[in-house]
Amino acid sequence: MPGSPLFERNKPQAYLCYDHHGDGEYYNLSQRLFSSVAELRRDLSLDRELGANDPKSFLRGADQAMAGAQCAVVLCGARTHLDAYVDWEIKAALDRKIGLLAVMLPGNPTGGDGQPTLPERLQDNFDGGYAVVCGWRDLVDGRIDLTHRMAFAASRMAELIRNDRPLRPTGTGPADATPRTFPASEG
Numbered sequence: 001m002p003g004s005p006l007f008e009r010n011k012p013q014a015y016l017c018y019d020h021h022g023d024g025e026y027y028n029l030s031q032r033l034f035s036s037v038a039e040l041r042r043d044l045s046l047d048r049e050l051g052a053n054d055p056k057s058f059l060r061g062a063d064q065a066m067a068g069a070q071c072a073v074v075l076c077g078a079r080t081h082l083d084a085y086v087d088w089e090i091k092a093a094l095d096r097k098i099g100l101l102a103v104m105l106p107g108n109p110t111g112g113d114g115q116p117t118l119p120e121r122l123q124d125n126f127d128g129g130y131a132v133v134c135g136w137r138d139l140v141d142g143r144i145d146l147t148h149r150m151a152f153a154a155s156r157m158a159e160l161i162r163n164d165r166p167l168r169p170t171g172t173g174p175a176d177a178t179p180r181t182f183p184a185s186e187g
Contacts, residue, residue, distance in 0.1 A: 071099030087168035099153030
């Protein structure tokens with residue numbers, strides 16, 4: 001019987017990290033496209049909107065918002081690698097030892113080697129074997145199943161986590177960033 005708790009499926013939970021100024025449309029699209037298979041949520045605090053730059057307060061809020069999530073899904077768009085709040089959310093996810101899944105959005109810049117750009121803390125964990133990467137188009141077209149990719153990210157060994165990088169400060173821009181990339185064979 002539809003609607004009966006007996007037939008309701010527990011959906012995996014994920015925390016969505018994204019550049020609120022540039023990738024909000026992909027957050028909204030993610031909610032519409034994948035809400036039937038996963039519970040996708042984000043920190044609803046006003047820290048970002050108020051321009052708060054207190055990482056400790058932000059990390060506490062992000063940690064609370066991530067409770068119950070099996071992984072953090074990072075939507076990697078054109079400026080995600082420059083966003084301090086995304087870096088802080090990635091740190092909170094790694095501190096919590098939940099999976100880390102990067103989704104490469106259209107418009108993600110490529111480095112000099114032609115590879116997509118990741119936030120540095122995420123790149124560290126991809127290079128170390130902890131973070132998992134996939135393409136937006138692969139998810140939307142059904143070539144990759146979001147719940148399987150989330151489960152794979154959540155199954156990574158916590159010993160692989162690299163989380164010793166200093167927190168990215170707010171107010172940094174392209175001139176302050178050194179974009180990092182990942183090997184083509186993994187993307």
